[in-house]
Amino acid sequence: MSEVLRIEGLRFAWPRSPWTLDVPSLVLEAGDRVFLHGPSGTGKSTLLNLIAGTLLPQAGAVRVAGEDVAKRSGPARDRLRADHLGIVFQQFNLLPFLSMVDNVTLPCRFSKRRRERALQRFGSLDAAARHYLAALGLGDAAQASRRVIELSVGQQQRVAAARALIGGPSLVLCDEPTSALDTRNRDQFIDLLFAECAAAGTALLFVSHDLSLAARFPRQQALGELTASAVESPEALA
Secondary structure, X not given: OOEEEEEEXXXXXXXXXXXXXXXXXXXXXXXXXXXXXXXXXXXXXXXXHHHHOOOOOOEEEEEEOOEEHXXXXXXXXXXXXXXXXXXXXXXXXXXXXXXXHHHHHHHHXXXXXXXXXXXXXXXXXXXXXXXXXHHOOOOOHHHHOOEHHHOOHHHHHHHHHHHHHOOOOOXXXXXXXXXXXXXXXXXXXXXXXXXXXXXXXXXXXEXXXXXXXXXXXXXXXXXXHHOOOOOOOHHHHO
16 A cells, blocks of 8 residues: 655644654555544644644654655645645634535645546536535535535534545545534544545544544554653644
């Protein structure tokens, strides 16, 4: 199997803070499904931001699809992120005045790789978006054209999940992606996430406090077992 993520000797610290995140090694291959857990403030969200290239380490390397994230320019990191990463962060980062469908298709507007994969499978970006929305219980045709600002938090979270999956990225990063979902929608989301990642050979790094989900993952990882040190930082709680 091909290697999707490799972290070696990673170190990150916020300015003027005693908090340090050290990750000596972490490797994910295509199709891996990893459940990452740990107490609040120990750096789980910070680690995902380092993988995504929205933060850069002070030492060590983060390689996504074989590329050292920190050694690429800002625009090159943006392209790498668009091509290879699907991300569900806690803030969702949706565009509030666009429709659900338009938000879901955004990665395909910025990534030729993901656009071609979506078109090959579904024939159009609109059809691809509606497939994921329907699988997450948002399939009503009239509803799909609603602006995101009109949706509940739980609905917005599902739109963010659909956006992360479209176009079969190499790696999906999820930061508490089921926090606003009820049990039925949570299970529906997990089922879709696993099915789509399996179909595309996508690796999954899933951060959650909901330990009841851990048993569904073949690989479970406590952040404390990865890190040499992790002390709570206000900035790490993003």
